[in-house]
Amino acid sequence: MGLKGKITPKRQATRRALKDREPKIVENVKKAFFIKGPKTSQVVNFALKDLYMLKKPNGKILNKKNQVRPFEDHSSLEFLSKQMDHSLFCLGTLTKKKGHCLTFGRMFNHQLLDMVEVSINVDGEFKRLSEFSGDRKKSVLFGSKPMFVFQGDEFEVSENHKTIKSLILDFFRGEIVEKIHRSSIDRVVVVSATNSRIYFRHYAVQHKRSGDNVPKVRLDEVGPRMNWQLRRVKTADTEVRKVAMRQPKARKSQAKMKNKEKDKILGEMGRIHMQRQDTKTMALRKFKSLQKRRREENDGEGSKRQKVQEMNE
Numbered sequence: 001m002g003l004k005g006k007i008t009p010k011r012q013a014t015r016r017a018l019k020d021r022e023p024k025i026v027e028n029v030k031k032a033f034f035i036k037g038p039k040t041s042q043v044v045n046f047a048l049k050d051l052y053m054l055k056k057p058n059g060k061i062l063n064k065k066n067q068v069r070p071f072e073d074h075s076s077l078e079f080l081s082k083q084m085d086h087s088l089f090c091l092g093t094l095t096k097k098k099g100h101c102l103t104f105g106r107m108f109n110h111q112l113l114d115m116v117e118v119s120i121n122v123d124g125e126f127k128r129l130s131e132f133s134g135d136r137k138k139s140v141l142f143g144s145k146p147m148f149v150f151q152g153d154e155f156e157v158s159e160n161h162k163t164i165k166s167l168i169l170d171f172f173r174g175e176i177v178e179k180i181h182r183s184s185i186d187r188v189v190v191v192s193a194t195n196s197r198i199y200f201r202h203y204a205v206q207h208k209r210s211g212d213n214v215p216k217v218r219l220d221e222v223g224p225r226m227n228w229q230l231r232r233v234k235t236a237d238t239e240v241r242k243v244a245m246r247q248p249k250a251r252k253s254q255a256k257m258k259n260k261e262k263d264k265i266l267g268e269m270g271r272i273h274m275q276r277q278d279t280k281t282m283a284l285r286k287f288k289s290l291q292k293r294r295r296e297e298n299d300g301e302g303s304k305r306q307k308v309q310e311m312n313e
Contacts, residue, residue: 020085031086031088032060033080034055035091036066037065037093038065038067038069041094043100043120044100044102047092055171060086070112070115071232078110082110086107087107087110088105089103090102090171098117103118104164114167114234114235115234116160116164119231120226121227126226130223132222145173147187148173149191151190151192160230164191165191187203198228198230200226203222
């Protein structure tokens, strides 16, 4: 037993795992698990695998079917989220009325925050990764940070579309970085909303020579290609959303820091802005050697003045 009656783990690996799950000022990369519902189809299985490839390596796919109905009872999803320490999930199901469906959800403190259910293969436009040419897929490094393009006024007006936009960003944005090199931008996710449809497209970015510093950019579709239709949405409560969006005070104080730099060799360095000071009038430490020099200089100046006066006389 440890302090305050807490059980302290004996193994070092267990301690590291528990420490990794503790709250942090800068969060880890959000991980997702992909799960099958009670009934699935080949289209749903292919969609889950392709989305897992886009999320890889920060994802895990479960191959067994599960009796999960998240809009009725989401306790099993919360249990899996806590066991695997994953805050995102994608559930694939097949029903007679809605057809092939995917449910995207998000957890906060291992409790369901919000989720969205969409139908895929609308208009028969589903096309998986393997159906595209292999030359285009060579330019895409899975696990890299993609760009995002959201087309349509619905993403700025409709609350349901705002939730979908937020979920897509959380799913595929990867690690948060301050800077990124232009050559590492190799793919873009384009989501368009029009006529009660949501079009999900994934493109590879190819940089061509242009004879200038700015290269020519070419987009090649690499899949998956899906047309979605919105089915059900469960939005987060206002109070829970405020708690989830709250930032720690330490992070706010770090954002306000100015004129500070960190160096690997010198460490933390600061810059101070002051008025110009006159070092001659400042009370500095006086050394005897400097005093002798000043006396000799004063004596030399006095003898020169005497000689000048004698010459004038």
